[in-house]
Amino acid sequence: MGKPPEEDPHRLLIGHAGNVTCLAFSEDGRHIISGGWDSQVFVWNVEEGSVTAQLEGHQGPVWGLMVYDSKFIFTACADKMIRLFDINGKSLQTIQGHTDVVRCFCKLPSGHSSGAAFASAGNDEVIRLWTLDGTSMGVLEGHTAYIYSLAILPNGDIVSSSEDRTVKIWRDGQCLQTITHPAVSIWTVAVCPETGDIASGASDKTIRIFSRDPERHADAEVCPALRRKP
Numbered sequence: 677m678g679k680p681p682e683e684d685p686h687r688l689l690i691g692h693a694g695n696v697t698c699l700a701f702s703e704d705g706r707h708i709i710s711g712g713w714d715s716q717v718f719v720w721n722v723e724e725g726s727v728t729a730q731l732e733g734h735q736g737p738v739w740g741l742m743v744y745d746s747k748f749i750f751t752a753c754a755d756k757m758i759r760l761f762d763i764n765g766k767s768l769q770t771i772q773g774h775t776d777v778v779r780c781f782c783k784l785p786s787g788h789s790s791g792a793a794f795a796s797a798g799n800d801e802v803i804r805l806w807t808l809d810g811t812s813m814g815v816l817e818g819h820t821a822y823i824y825s826l827a828i829l830p831n832g833d834i835v836s837s838s839e840d841r842t843v844k845i846w847r848d849g850q851c852l853q854t855i856t857h858p859a860v861s862i863w864t865v866a867v868c869p870e871t872g873d874i875a876s877g878a879s880d881k882t883i884r885i886f887s888r889d890p891e892r893h894a895d896a897e898v899c900p901a902l903r904r905k906p
Contacts, residue, residue: 687725691718700741700749702763709749711738717751719763729765742781744794748808752778758796758806771810776800782826782834789848790814795834797823803836803846818844818851827867827874835874837862843876843886855886 694713701708711717717731717738736754743749751759754777760769776799783794792805792813803816821839828834834846839861845853859878866875874886
């Protein structure tokens with residue numbers, strides 16, 4: 677039986693010297709990877725609470741992490757760089773292309789139409805598509821402010837959220853749909869892999885869920901209509 681919330685946590689992972697900004701589990705669940713304002717990235721053993729590796733070389737706060745598979749970890753940094761490491765902390769690749777802070781990633785499905793393996797985005801207002809060896813496969817332009825979050829739909833479409841008040845859906849290098857929110861910032865976006873539903877979290881303290889299934893759409897009086905552009 678789990679402990680009640682007022683009791684101490686199961687484990688405290690202490691080592692960062694600043695705010696912890698991002699977390700990811702390893703594929704096998706045995707490790708947690710953490711990044712922070714202190715420019716540090718640690719790999720922690722979950723059961724022991726100890727650091728098993730440090731991902732070094734960042735020259736600014738680390739804003740995003742992506743565990744690509746059992747071998748590869750990507751980091752997104754304020755120094756405008758994307759870095760690739762293995763789970764043991766070995767630096768494998770540094771990818772340069774963004775012109776401002778890198779914030780987020782999403783893994784693209786095998787055989788994606790772009791030919792890319794993953795996407796990245798951040799303060800330069802564009803989504804960049806990459807192969808694992810750092811080759812640029814395209815740029816998605818359309819946002820007009822910082823991009824905070826990326827996700828992938830089951831069909832391979834990319835979903836992005838931004839400081840420009842919008843969630844955008846992308847396919848074959850084009851924006852298919854723009855959903856404008858009644859909020860200043862759309863901090864995060866997530867996709868249900870089974871249904872393709874999109875959830876957004878915004879600065880107006882509201883989580884919104886969007887579906888392509890008309891039978892699941894909320895009534896207008898329950899959920900005021902958002903502005904949708906083709």
